[in-house]
Amino acid sequence: MLVVLTKLHKKVPRRGKYSMKDDKIRPYSHTRVVKFLQKRMDEIKHRxxxxxxxxxxxxxxxxxxxxxxxxxxxxxxxxxxxxxxxFEVDPNILFRLALEQNFGQQDTYALTQMMNRTMTENELAWVEKIRAYTGDADPSLTQELESGLEKLLDNAERKTKTPA
Incomplete structure (x- = not known):
């Protein structure tokens, strides 16, 4: 029988598979980088x-x-x-998720705020909304998306220029 040592160094017998939700056995299973790597591995496992x-x-x-x-x-x-x-992914995405795993969400947010200082607050808000909406999928700017974005921005610009 296989024996696992817990944090208190007690011997605990283990039967069958253990749950990924058991943070004592898999301490980082709850992090977004784990979910990202699992998904990516599934996507590329055929090659x-x-x-x-x-x-x-x-x-x-x-x-x-x-x-x-x-x-x-x-x-x-x-x-x-x-x-x-x-893994054939953008290193910036993996780096951000690995930072989050190593330092936590709040500290990673503070670090990325400092690293993103080349963007204005408004530009950063757009980028963060895209990241949240796509689940960090890093979608390419297709012709269709670009056209839709231009229409949206033109409409927003007209509204701000219209006198009240």
């Missing part, structure tokens, strides 16, 4: 295995990818760029 991703990221064994994906291990900040390349 890349965890082994392939591990090798591309400089790991010798695929279990570390599994541990990150399941919430057993944190996504290391120093590996974000190479992991993003291996």
């Amino acid at each position: 890349k295995s965890q082994y392939d991703i591990a090798m591309e990221a400089g790991y010798h064994k695929p279990n570390i990818i599994s541990m990150m994906k399941n919430g057993d291990a944190k996504v290391p900040l120093e590996k974000v760029f190479i992991l993003a390349k291996a």
Whole structure:
């Protein structure tokens, strides 16, 4: 029988599979980066295995990818760029989610506020709304979306210029 050590170092027998919701066993399973990696792995599994991703990221064994994906291990900040390349995602998205996993949502928000100082408050509000609405999916600006956005902005501009 397999035995698991808890935080109090008591021996606890484990039967069958354990739940991902059990934060004592999988302490990072509740983080958004875990959900993001699980979803991404499902999207690319037909062309890349965890082994392939591990090798591309400089790991010798695929279990570390599994541990990150399941919430057993944190996504290391120093590996974000190479992991993003291996998972075929934008490194900025993975970095933001890894920061959140390492420092929490409030501290990450403060850090990203400081890093986004090239944007105005209004521009940042637009970007944050897009991120929230798409679930950090990073949609490309298609011709259709651009056309719709232009119409929306033209309409908003006319309303602000119309005398009351």
